[in-house]
Amino acid sequence: MGGLVQKVKLFGEYIPWFQAMRDKGAIAFDELGLPTPKTEAWKYTKLRDLNTDDLVIEPSNFLAEMRVAAEEACGCHHEDGGCGCHHHHGEGCCCGHHHEEGECHCHEEGHVCECQQKLHVPFEAYVIHFEKGKMIPPFPDFPRGVEVMNLMEAVLTEDAKEYLGKVVDIKLHPFAALNNAYMEEGIYLCVHKNVKVDKPIVLINHTKSGEENIFFNIRNLIVLEQGAEAEFVEWYNYTGAVKSRYFANVVNEIVLGKNAKLSHYKLQDEAFKANHIALSVVKQKSDSNYHNCCLQRGANIGRNEVKVLLNDENASAEVNAAYIMSGWATLDTTTDILHLSPRTYSSQLVKGVVGGEAKGVFQGKIHIAPDAVQTEGNQLHRALLLTDTAEIDVKPELEIFADDVKCSHGAASGELDENQLFYMQSRGIGREEAKQILIDAYLNEALDKVKNPEIRAWLSDYAHAPQE
């Protein structure tokens, strides 16, 4: 066993429309294969290190557990004192996580367990927990007009049927095809017409390193109906042995109705040997706005790809990103903004800091379809190289088929400004501290685009310089 393609028993094989989608995914992945250095969309992100030989896929237990929970709720099988949470109990730690013997410090005064820290965000939010790609109930209580389910439930109820698999074109994205083939868990989020969600909805996927190298696929489907507004945050983190080579393959399908507004933030903080490949595809109706900001700081290969289809007039998107890295990582930010209608607008600001022997990759594309006149698309990428062995590869691309448009892109890379460093040193600030200040400021330029100040502060806390 091992590798990206495995025979496992998956949920929903008896649902024809769903299984057909899965089969198509398997076939498409088989046809596309893993990207090679000759695959233009993966030109700079080499997948040699993906190392998939011993990956293990764990099928979902969610529905079985739900059934058990339902039975428990009727009072039949209460065994462990009515604990409302669905964590694995009995390991002796209150935080509900697996610890080696003697490792749990939960009861020491003032100590907050590491995994507890990684299960909470420092702002008011509706938090949905995932562990290794599997949803951990319960859900928080959502207000009226906000529907949240595990994707599998939404498949059973057919709520997901209208859009699932219809936003992303798996023929263009091999990992999305693979995600199709194995999709089980993820969030189905639907915000009804004109409903404005009062707090951010946060997905925390926490991976504890175990014996095995897990391969998990998360598929989220987010639908904002006409006039709806929401903030959605993804946070991928880990605890335990940092050397775990798990592989997270995430696909978000996002549909924005007329005048809907989604703010979408992400913090990718995976273990440094792990791999994280994510694709978000957004389809936008007229007057809708998609606002995205992603900070990547972990993983061996980390790729965050955002594709936005501005399908109707006056739709707008802002796709920003920051990345900071050291070690041997490759962090890839790829964007593809398709202006498909007149008077659509996009802007992008991506800033990166690359240290160690790491490699930063930025591929950004603005496509303007014929007749998509009076559109505006702007893009700027800037990167700092901190070491002699760091590398940055950039491919900003404009593809324009209409004449009455305003488009621009810019890319620059260089090192920290010696004059600025000296200036700070001359005011008594130590050189290392001065560097930190400059790097923080550099990345914050992108993170400042985050509208919610609490989320901005939270992301900002993670955007510190890597240790040299």
Added chain:
Amino acid sequence: MNSQKPEIIDESGDKYKYGFVTDIAADSAPKGLNEDIIRFISQKKGEPDWLLEFRLKAYEFWKTMKEPTWAKLNYDKIDYQDLSYYSAPKQKVAPKSLDEVDPELLQTYEKLGIPLKEQEVLAGVVAVDAVFDSVSVATTYRQKLAEQGIIFCSISEAVKEHPDLVKQYLGSVVPYTDNFFACLNSAVFTDGSFVYIPKGVRCPMELSTYFRINAKNTGQFERTLIVADDESYVSYLEGCTAPQRDENQLHAAIVEIVVNKNAEVKYSTVQNWYPGDKDGKGGVYNFVTKRAACRGENSKVSWTQVETGSAVTWKYPSCVLQGDNSSGEFYSVAITNNHQQADTGTKMIHIGKNTSSKIISKGISAGFSNQTYRGLVRVAPKADNARNYSQCDSLLIGSHCGSHTVPYVENRNKTAKLEHEATTSKISDEQLFYCQQRGIGEEEAVSLIVNGFCKEVMQHLPMEFAIEAAKLINISLEGSFG
């Protein structure tokens, strides 16, 4: 097979006169490409064994290669076995006088202000030798150049007269393994020019006049080699500013430039091959590999190109900046109209320390044409303090054309400072109205604005070239507005 090289001596007995064009009078090779054809070409040209060897090795390698598909170009598949790799010009069909020449072509010459005699040459009414004193002009130049030790001749001639130089440098910048088209060229190249500027010599003239006339019949597979030794300078002009009816569908040329210590080479091109008709029928496929190696310290190379012709253009004049403090520049204007397609740009490879490069690219798309700027800036790990500035501006005229920008930037040195900017715009109604309000007609206003847009590049062309190139731009865009 005709193994005997035809000896042609003209009335004046000047052998050089035919040095370049002699073989044209000879038979064509049959269609197709195989080892025999290559031997035939080599034999026809009376080449030494090492060159035949070079060609055969290239051919062997070419057979293993695939035609590249990464460019944003759409064209019918080329059947390489359906081409003739050694052919005489179609002299039989040459018009007898200008009266028989396509009036559209003559109109263009008129607009460019090309002298009548020269028009006759360009239109193929008369052979180069019979009408224009160009060859003797060239010869005069040649003598003047020779006094300073400058070698300027056809590459075939150089193979015979300066074999050591050719052997040393041929394929040293663009090896036959480089790419599909370069490999093909290495196997079958017919002719081209060779320039050698010795140490400390500044070439006293633009090497241009000669070429303006002679470019007429340079074959499909042209090969140019320029070597600028230490402390030398040369400005080389390629191409012809007047449109030529060229029957050759496929052009796959190579230009290699070697620049040694403190030397400088300026290479200017105006490419104006037949672009096909208004419906996109016909036209030249132009697949060119141009590369300069800045080998010595403080060496400098500058490419300037104005590309208005060809149905399909695939061309990336590059600079390999090996020497410390070396610098490379690329100035380009590309204009596509009707159904033309161009995928063009440059590569700047920074290897030495303190190397710098500058890219200014101006693309104008009109009609149903598509144009791509494709560029690469690469900084090697040891290229400390590398600097690059790239600017790519596109202007779209009309709503059926496309303009694309695909720059690749690969930086492996933290001390490098790289900047890339690109913009896309159209001629605004405000600008047009402003010109019109001052009495300037629409067509004139468009040409004024377009020439303004290209100015940064045009000013790098030698004077006489620049004037014609400006006119050429207007002609290329005729009928594209309104």
Added chain:
Amino acid sequence: MTTPLLEIEDLHARVADKEIIKGFNLTINEGEVHAIMGPNGAGKSTLSNVICGKPGYEITSGSIRFKGKDLTKMSAEDRAREGIFLCMQYPVEIPGVAVTTFLKHSINAVRKYHNLPELDTMEFVKMVREEGKKLGIDNEMIKRPVNVGFSGGEKKRLETLQMNILKPSFAILDEADSGLDVDALKVVAEGMNALRDGKRSMLIITHYQRLLEYVVPDFVHVYADGHIVKSGDKTLAAEIEKDGYAEYTRER
């Protein structure tokens, strides 16, 4: 005897389905200077653009005649060649095209229209330099691309220079005083006064009275809601300066 130069009758015009000019009437005779004053947003610039034939403005009814010819059928450049000059509020930038190049194209296009020979380069450069000097435009400025990086004052000077060189029979000054300090304003006014020779006419479109202190008009019209609501002599301008436009906008 007075000869009419520009005659506008019952003009209605719209921009993108919105009617801006509604029943506008005005006759300007040779040698007269008229001022049109009106509140912001009254459509003053629309009026000048319609007279000059800017694309995007549609005349729905009425007529404009210039020197007896129907203007509405003429292209923008032909109207300019006939002698109408629009001194623009926000002249556009034309990158890469030097002022001299632009002016040469312009003046020769106008001359050609009137069957006059093209100016030779020496003659032309000399003229531009001389005219430029009067306006405080140095030789460096005329080498720069048209309006690119020009300050507000420089742009106005360049507009005035072009006007002085093309010597139009009718000049429209659209908010010619906006964004100018007093010195620059005087330069523009001098340029305009230099053109007043009893034959040439002018239409000054402005919000404030300021410019009219330097270029004294023969007639002043108050323009609101797409047509003239009151006409008078220069004292009207002073009244407006004192009382504002409220009276005229309230009337409706």
